[in-house]
Amino acid sequence: xxxKCLFPAAGYGTRFLPATKAMxxxxxxIVNKPLIQYGVEEAIEAGLxxxxxxxxxxKRAIEDHxxxxxxxxxxxxxxxKEALLSQIRSVIDECIFSYTRQIEMNGLGHAILTxxxxxxxxxxxxxxxxxxCVHDDGAGVLKQMVALYEKHQCSIVAIEEIPRDQxxxxxxxxxxxxxxxxxxxxxxVEKPKPEDAPSNLxxxxxxILTPDIFQIIRDTPPGRGxxxxxxxxxxxxxxxxxxxxxxxxxxRFDCGRIDGFVQATNYVYENYYSQGGNYPDGQV
Ligand code: UTP
Numbered sequence: 003x004x005x006k007c008l009f010p011a012a013g014y015g016t017r018f019l020p021a022t023k024a025m026x027x028x029x030x031x032i033v034n035k036p037l038i039q040y041g042v043e044e045a046i047e048a049g050l051x052x053x054x055x056x057x058x059x060x061k062r063a064i065e066d067h068x069x070x071x072x073x074x075x076x077x078x079x080x081x082x083k084e085a086l087l088s089q090i091r092s093v094i095d096e097c098i099f100s101y102t103r104q105i106e107m108n109g110l111g112h113a114i115l116t117x118x119x120x121x122x123x124x125x126x127x128x129x130x131x132x133x134x135c136v137h138d139d140g141a142g143v144l145k146q147m148v149a150l151y152e153k154h155q156c157s158i159v160a161i162e163e164i165p166r167d168q169x170x171x172x173x174x175x176x177x178x179x180x181x182x183x184x185x186x187x188x189x190x191v192e193k194p195k196p197e198d199a200p201s202n203l204x205x206x207x208x209x210i211l212t213p214d215i216f217q218i219i220r221d222t223p224p225g226r227g228x229x230x231x232x233x234x235x236x237x238x239x240x241x242x243x244x245x246x247x248x249x250x251x252x253x254r255f256d257c258g259r260i261d262g263f264v265q266a267t268n269y270v271y272e273n274y275y276s277q278g279g280n281y282p283d284g285q286v
Contacts (some may be wrong), residue, residue: 003053004148004210007045007127008120010113011038012058012104015132017259026061028131030257032266033275035089037257040129041131043282048144050127054120056113068099070145082161089280109229114211115219123161123213125151126230130207134266136281138273140216143208146250150184150212157236160208173233175247177198192226195261200257203247205233206252207252210244215239233260 015027028038042053046201053065054256058119078084104116112212114128125146128234147158161175173192177185189200209232239245255269256262274281 004048004123004125004151005050005205006054006126007042007048007050007052007129007144008054008114009038009041009115009129009131010054010056010104010110010117011061011064011131012107012113012116014107017100018276020127021250022058025042027258028061030263032134032257032263032281033270034086035224035280036067036111037131037134039067039090039093040067040134040281041129042097043089044142045127045129045146046093047142047282048127048148050144050148051097053097053099054117055099056104056111056117057101058104058107065101068094070094072215078189092145097265107236109224109227111219111222111232111233111235114232115216115230119255121213121216125155125210125212128209128211132256132258133207133264134255134257135206135250136255136269137253138149140251142282143250143252147208147210147248150246150248154244154246155212156246157212157239158210158246158248159187159205160238160250161203161247162206163202163205163248166196166199167192168203169196169202169204172204172206173231174201175203175205176198177247180246185247186249187240188234189246190233190240192231192233203249205247206250209236212239212245213238244273249260 011028015022029036100120104113170193175187176189177187179185218238222235225234255266270281
């Protein structure tokens, strides 16, 4: 059974400078809720309540967000504003939060390896909060993936179809479709040129990984950009055994980029907030 979800959140978020100079990218709000809270709510929906953050310098706001703010809460106690904190209060009550720091930002693979002490010897999920995923009905992406893990008991990456000319922004997979939207991975390439890409199926920021991945990451030399790439480690895992790619149901916004962030904001505002509710449950 999977109970833990890792949130790599140590990156510098340079594409959002100067907003991210002193504030973590993961705390950028989509309307009135930070990206990282949407991510934790998605994990809770999937039944994952052990939340591990890979934190870094300048990221303390994340710890404060998932903690009580006595002064503020005392100030608004008994007023209608109290309701605005009810969602985050229930998130805090439902989860156990652990933190570890990535000292040098050596890539996502390195960040996940930094989280080994929070995970131990069990399968776990990884959620990149800047990939904001929505579903207007049915289950969230992680919940869909946990259900698939229960059937296949192997590592799984979430994928989506992208236009060919965008492959250089993603890890790209190739494999055999074993069921509708489910592929057994045969090859994976990090940020290939369109002409070198094995398909147009791109990996997005949701993973379920079996714990043997940690040793594989340790054995993986730095790849593209001199960083330890999780794509390279998962490619090795796929070569040695079974790894699935899953075309999830729902939509994803790349909130690591300004245009994706603005699209997500408009989407949540128009479909939820302006109708008097919040995403994902419609409650205020
Ligand atoms: P990104 O490359 O999108 O994040 O990594 P970034 O480096 O913060 O953004 P830019 O390119 O400078 O704008 C995807 C996720 O992996 C985490 C990031 O925090 C982000 O959530 N990450 C990346 C780490 O935790 N450590 C790393 O060394 C690299």
